[in-house]
Amino acid sequence: MVEISSDVIRGYNDTMILYILQKAPSYGYEISKQIKQLSDGKYIIKETTLYSAFTRMEKNGYIESFTAAPEADGGGKRRTYYRITASGQQYYKEKCEEWNLTKEVVEHFISVEA
Amino acid sequence: MVEISSDVIRGYNDTMILYILQKAPSYGYEISKQIKQLSDGKYIIKETTLYSAFTRMEKNGYIESFTAAPEADGGGKRRTYYRITASGQQYYKEKCEEWNLTKEVVEHFISVEA
DNA sequence: AAAGATACTACGACAGACATAGTACGATAG
DNA sequence: CTATCGTACTATGTCTGTCGTAGTATCTTT
Numbered sequence: 001m002v003e004i005s006s007d008v009i010r011g012y013n014d015t016m017i018l019y020i021l022q023k024a025p026s027y028g029y030e031i032s033k034q035i036k037q038l039s040d041g042k043y044i045i046k047e048t049t050l051y052s053a054f055t056r057m058e059k060n061g062y063i064e065s066f067t068a069a070p071e072a073d074g075g076g077k078r079r080t081y082y083r084i085t086a087s088g089q090q091y092y093k094e095k096c097e098e099w100n101l102t103k104e105v106v107e108h109f110i111s112v113e114a
Numbered sequence: 115m116v117e118i119s120s121d122v123i124r125g126y127n128d129t130m131i132l133y134i135l136q137k138a139p140s141y142g143y144e145i146s147k148q149i150k151q152l153s154d155g156k157y158i159i160k161e162t163t164l165y166s167a168f169t170r171m172e173k174n175g176y177i178e179s180f181t182a183a184p185e186a187d188g189g190g191k192r193r194t195y196y197r198i199t200a201s202g203q204q205y206y207k208e209k210c211e212e213w214n215l216t217k218e219v220v221e222h223f224i225s226v227e228a
Numbered sequence: 229a230a231a232g233a234t235a236c237t238a239c240g241a242c243a244g245a246c247a248t249a250g251t252a253c254g255a256t257a258g
Numbered sequence: 259c260t261a262t263c264g265t266a267c268t269a270t271g272t273c274t275g276t277c278g279t280a281g282t283a284t285c286t287t288t
Contacts, residue, residue: 002211004219006276007244011121012220013275019223029235039219049276051236056275077284079235096224097116103217105118105153106126109133110210120245121275127245143266163245165267170244191253193266 004043013045013053014062015099018084018092021063025083028054054082062088118157127159127167128176129213132198132206135177139197142168168196176202 020026020034028050035045057063063082070079084092134140134148142164149159171177177196184193198206 002208002215004216005125005212007125008212008216009220010124010244010275011119012223015220016223019225022225027235029233038222042215043219046277047236048238048278052275052277077235094116098119098122099220099224101116101156102118102122105157106123106129106213108152109126109130110213111133111136124244124275141266143264160246161267162247162269166244166246191266 009043012095012099013049014057015092015095016045017050017053017057018062018088018095021082021084022089022092025066025081027079027081054080057088058082060087060091061085062091123157126209126213127163128171129206129209130159131164131167131171132176132202132209135196135198136203136206139180139195141193141195168194171202172196174201174205175199176205 016035016038017031020031020038026034028047032045032047032050035043054063054065058065062085064085065080065082067078067080069077130149130152131145134145134152140148142161146159146161146164149157168177168179172179176199178199179194179196181192181194183191
C-alpha cells in the first residue's frame with residue numbers, strides 16, 4: 001500500500017493546520033481529527049509533529065494561543081486553543097500559491113497514473 | 115515572487131532525477147540542466163543536493179555509476195554517468211503513486227487558486 | 229476500579245537540503 | 259599565452275521538520 005511519507009508532506013503540515021484554523025479557532029486533538037477526516041483517513045498527523053508545529057507557528061506569529069474550557073459542556077478541563085493571525089493568513093495564502101507552483105513543477109516528472 | 119521551498123520538494127529530488135535517468139543514462143551537470151529545462155526554469159536543483167542524491171541512491175541500489183568519456187567529441191574528461199536499475203524503476207513508480215496520493219490529500223487543504 | 233479516550237510536554241535522533249569552500253580540467257577571448 | 263568562464267565534481271558541517279519513545283494527567287464509560 002502506498003503511504004504518504006514524511007518527506008513529502010514536510011512543510012505542509014503547517015498549511016493543513018492553518019487551513020483548519022482559518023475556519024475557526026481549535027486545539028490539538030480536534031485538529032488532528034479534522035486532518036484525518038478531511039483527508040478521508042489517508043493522512044494522520046503525528047502528535048509530536050502537531051504540537052511542535054504549534055510552538056513553531058506561534059513563535060513565528062502565525063497563530064496565537066489562549067486557554068478556555070470546552071464550550072459544549074459547562075465544565076471540563078481547560079484546553080489550549082489556537083487562533084490564526086493576519087500574518088498566518090498571509091502565510092497560508094503564500095503556501096497555497098507555492099503549492100500550486102510546486103505541483104506544476106513536480107508533475108513534469110511524474111509519468112505513472114494514479 | 116513565489117518560490118519552491120526545499121521542504122516541499124524534499125523527497126522529490128530523487129524522483130526527478132530518476133525520471134530523467136529513465137530516458138537515458140546521464141551525469142550531474144546534464145541532469146541539473148534538464149531539471150531546470152523541464153520545470154521551465156522554475157526549479158534549479160542545488161549542486162550539493164544533486165550529488166548527495168546520487169550517493170544515496172547508489173547506496174540504495176536505485177542507480178549505478180560508470181565512468182565514460184563524452185560521446186559527442188572523441189576525447190575530453192571522463193565523467194561519472196548514472197544509470198537507473200530495475201529497483202530504481204520500481205522505486206520511481208512507487209514515488210509516482212505516492213505523489214498522486216499526496217496531491218489528493220494536500221489539495222483538500224488548499225483554498226487559494228493559482 | 230479499570231480501561232480507554234482526551235490533552236498534552238519533554239527529549240533525543242534522523243535525514244534531506246543547503247551553505248560554503250575547494251579542486252581540477254577544457255575551451256574561448258583578449 | 260594567460261585569464262576567465264563553464265564544466266564536473268568532493269568535502270564538511272549546519273539546520274530544521276518529522277518522528278520515536280516516554281511520561282503525565284484528566285475525564286468518561288464499563
